[in-house]
């Protein structure tokens with residue numbers, strides 16, 4: 001354990017990337033393929049339900065992956081988190097417990113667990129350092145998901161301490177890009193607004209409704225940058241503590257809405273629905289630990305939005 005260069009030296013090592021149709025996993029698979037990794041194992045949710053411990057055990061016994069990236073999860077925006085708290089806590093606890101434990105039991109050399117910036121207290125110091133974890137109350141709209149993710153970090157740490165198992169955790173900020181979830185209500189803000197502005201443009205609507213006050217600040221990272229960071233950490237980090245992964249740039253939701261509106265080419269007005277929750281007021285992460293390890297984000301929000309809208313037009317049924 002602690003040997004960090006072997007990941008890049010064996011391009012035929014078997015890597016299980018859990019959650020393969022998702023935003024993050026599809027980007028990680030693209031990144032691994034671009035680096036000539038040849039033995040990437042994926043399973044659809046229908047083929048392998050990761051909440052079922054016996055199925056997960058059988059899968060690991062049969063496939064014996066050498067590396068695991070765990071990005072399968074129950075994921076959604078502020079409305080989904082607030083509406084389905086039981087799903088967000090129970091599904092995520094089950095998936096991560098099954099996958100981390102089976103990885104250890106079946107001799108996986110290294111696992112990376114993906115958490116989220118929502119693990120931090122609602123009023124954490126800004127930018128948020130890794131050691132702000134468990135220093136205050138969570139944001140109520142996503143505390144169930146956050147508690148599951150915090151348990152994932154602690155499980156990786158506990159297995160490292162007790163079993164000398166190379167389990168690391170990365171905490172991404174709000175992500176976006178190709179293969180995002182563009183659902184009208186359950187998605188995150190960026191794909192939700194892209195879809196709503198596009199629909200309004202096509203229908204010649206004069207107004208688009210945006211949730212909340214527009215004042216919360218969010219940090220966005222393109223999923224290709226996140227995939228690059230994840231692979232970088234697989235090859236260059238083997239520590240007990242989790243690592244923040246952000247772009248270092250934040251915008252208000254109002255600024256984001258104006259930018260998405262411009263990229264999509266919608267020319268009407270924004271109407272703010274203040275009956276909808278704002279969520280946490282600000283969550284800019286301090287990603288200096290990752291910068292010290294040698295990694296920084298490359299894709300600007302404007303370029304990332306243009307790329308994502310192009311993908312949306314080519315791939316999402318209008």
Ligand SMILES: NC(=O)C1=CN([C@@H]2O[C@H](COP(=O)(O)OP(=O)(O)OC[C@H]3O[C@@H](n4cnc5c(N)ncnc54)[C@H](OP(=O)(O)O)[C@@H]3O)[C@@H](O)[C@H]2O)C=CC1
Nearest residue numbers: 019021022023024045049050051071072073075116174175
């Ligand atoms: N998107 C974001 O802004 C952020 C995401 N993250 C984290 O990144 C990771 C990936 O998120 P993201 O790609 O956005 O999410 P997606 O919803 O796009 O992808 C998650 C994937 O997990 C699969 N999955 C869910 N439940 C199960 C299950 N029981 N068995 C097998 N597969 C399952 C989903 O399949 P299906 O759709 O069929 O259920 C889906 O393919 C998650 O850990 C998330 O917490 C962290 C910070 C921000």
Ligand SMILES: C[C@H]1O[C@H](OP(=O)(O)OP(=O)(O)OC[C@H]2O[C@@H](n3cnc4c(=O)[nH]c(N)nc43)[C@H](O)[C@@H]2O)[C@@H](O)[C@@H](O)C1=O
Nearest residue numbers: 076077078116118142187188189192210211212277278279
């Ligand atoms: C990644 C992260 O994602 C979630 O937390 P969140 O950052 O609050 O995410 P969000 O993208 O849903 O909202 C951001 C802001 O945007 C506003 N907003 C405006 N209009 C729409 C809109 O149409 N849809 C949505 N979803 N939000 C909107 C919304 O009111 C809020 O102020 C959690 O799942 C959390 O667990 C998590 O990990």
